[in-house]
Amino acid sequence: MIHTIELQLGKLGPFVAPASKEALKSSLSSSGFAYLALPGGLRSLPANVLREGRIFLGEADDQAKSRVETIDGSQKRGFYRFSGTTDTGVQCFNIGREATHPEKFRQAYFESIDSPTELWMEASSRRNKWPNEYPKLRPACLDYFNFAHQAAMSVLSSIDLPSTFAHGNADSELEVKLYPGVSTGSEDRFRDHIDLTSVSLLIQDKTAGLEIFLEDFNQWVKVGMETKDTPHGRRFSSTYQVCVFLLCSNAMQATNCDEKILCIVGRFGQMMSIGQFRAGVHRVASAPNEGTRTSAVFFCTPDWHYQLPDGSQVGDHMPLQF
Ligand SMILES: O=C(O)CCC(=O)C(=O)O
Numbered sequence: 001m002i003h004t005i006e007l008q009l010g011k012l013g014p015f016v017a018p019a020s021k022e023a024l025k026s027s028l029s030s031s032g033f034a035y036l037a038l039p040g041g042l043r044s045l046p047a048n049v050l051r052e053g054r055i056f057l058g059e060a061d062d063q064a065k066s067r068v069e070t071i072d073g074s075q076k077r078g079f080y081r082f083s084g085t086t087d088t089g090v091q092c093f094n095i096g097r098e099a100t101h102p103e104k105f106r107q108a109y110f111e112s113i114d115s116p117t118e119l120w121m122e123a124s125s126r127r128n129k130w131p132n133e134y135p136k137l138r139p140a141c142l143d144y145f146n147f148a149h150q151a152a153m154s155v156l157s158s159i160d161l162p163s164t165f166a167h168g169n170a171d172s173e174l175e176v177k178l179y180p181g182v183s184t185g186s187e188d189r190f191r192d193h194i195d196l197t198s199v200s201l202l203i204q205d206k207t208a209g210l211e212i213f214l215e216d217f218n219q220w221v222k223v224g225m226e227t228k229d230t231p232h233g234r235r236f237s238s239t240y241q242v243c244v245f246l247l248c249s250n251a252m253q254a255t256n257c258d259e260k261i262l263c264i265v266g267r268f269g270q271m272m273s274i275g276q277f278r279a280g281v282h283r284v285a286s287a288p289n290e291g292t293r294t295s296a297v298f299f300c301t302p303d304w305h306y307q308l309p310d311g312s313q314v315g316d317h318m319p320l321q322f
């Protein structure tokens with residue numbers, strides 16, 4: 001069962017009310033997923049990051065993109081073209097925590113494994129890249145990054161997992177992806193996987209595309225945006241709502257359709273909880289004739305030197321940086 005948790009707005013940012021803890025635990029342990037509903041005062045944050053990301057990725061010319069592009073290595077910052085999928089044409093804009101010396105975040109890890117500096121320094125010191133021509137992108141991304149970090153910390157502490165202690169560097173990533181429309185619906189755009197995160201927070205602006213696997217039902221379900229019937233036909237009711245359409249044989253049933261963020265347990269969330277919380281398997285399928293889709297995922301990542309219950313460090317699980 002996927003529960004919806006109302007986030008509250010406190011002085012220090014968004015938080016999960018104590019009364020919602022059990023529902024959140026039950027949702028993340030049974031399915032690996034939960035919805036976070038936003039109070040009105042915070043709803044512009046996801047809307048802004050999707051809008052500014054969509055404008056940059058959809059409208060900037062190749063030159064503007066190439067000025068903030070990362071081509072090589074697994075540590076992406078700024079613009080890059082997504083590969084490693086059957087689909088071409090997916091474009092991304094990636095940021096980490098804004099910092100002058102981001103290599104400091106991973107230094108303790110690399111030193112603990114005696115890794116020669118020249119092997120990790122270059123990739124780990126990559127800073128955020130902001131396109132000058134799109135000045136609204138930076139505040140939209142940074143505001144959302146800060147919000148998402150706070151929200152993730154509150155989610156983790158509510159379910160009794162290490163929060164700020166394990167995420168002191170806030171060495172997380174925010175990635176906006178633009179999936180151009182397709183006319184055929186056969187291929188997966190992003191194959192099924194779990195994320196290398198403690199939790200991921202996902203928003204999207206289109207009904208079609210994201211699918212999550214519900215183990216208990218042995219079924220893929222579509223996560224979409226609410227549609228409303230109007231005299232002029234069906235239309236989307238907001239830019240980033242997510243809801244689940246259960247793939248029932250006789251009816252597509254929409255549930256949980258308000259201003260929501262999908263919270264997904266990642267591999268580290270599962271490991272930190274010694275399996276109490278299930279990592280959520282998800283994928284992006286192509287949705288023919290649905291037009292362009294934009295998503296933004298906050299990949300909440302523990303510090304690389306953080307030691308997991310099995311004795312490994314978080315960094316041991318990360319793809320090579322060079
Ligand atoms: O674009 C999406 O909705 C999902 C992308 C995703 O799962 C990922 O980047 O890990």
Ligand SMILES: [Fe+2]
Binds near residue numbers: 193282
């Ligand atoms: Fe993912």
